[in-house]
Amino acid sequence: MYKIYGFGLSNYYNLVKLVLLEKGLPFEEIPVFPPARPDFLLKSPMGKIPGLEVDDGRYLSESQVILEYLEETHPEPSLYPGDPFTRAKTRELMRIIELYLELPARRLYPAAFFGGSVSEEISGEVRAQLEKACAAFGHLARFDAYLSGETLSLADLAAVVHLPVVSLATRRVYGENLLAILPELAGYLARLQERPCVQAVMAGQKQASTQFIKGSR
Structure with a gap:
């Protein structure tokens, strides 16, 4: 185990x-x-x-x-597409999500989630980075089924874990969800959030958040 x-x-x-x-x-x-x-x-x-x-x-x-x-x-069930090019595109999407969306947005988290603050300079830098990354992500992603094709991949799991946090952080800091420029994203994430495994992780996240709030009082 x-x-x-x-x-x-x-x-x-x-x-x-x-x-x-x-x-x-x-x-x-x-x-x-x-x-x-x-x-x-x-x-x-x-x-x-x-x-x-x-x-x-x-x-x-x-x-x-x-x-x-x-x-x-544990190659089954596989979380990568079968052909090498589409596997590479899946990794490319994951890089966009983690390096160019989640990582810059992390600079907003103290202000968004922990009662801290963010300077106007950092706020502006992060906004510019996120807007560029949103455009890149929208160019690469497919929202009709899964991000890189007809089957679930690691890119989808990265998206459902990271992107809701990025959305919430930008909404709290900027007063708007910067990812809303991708109109199909919300429906795509909602479909993923119906998966039992995703729901189990979300429940664990909610429980951890409650414990953290209690512990910080």
């Missing part, structure tokens, strides 16, 4: 958890909260969440590394 280390407020923890669920793999959740304790660094040397124990005493960190490992060791 796998052991996944982290907590349900982490998008990347939730992405790995979602892949484990979609592949039907048994796992145990081990709560880990930042700042990482020294013993966690033996499992995730950079202290990043999530970490995955693949068996007794063997660990992986970095979410993309973990996802590739799970896909290689």
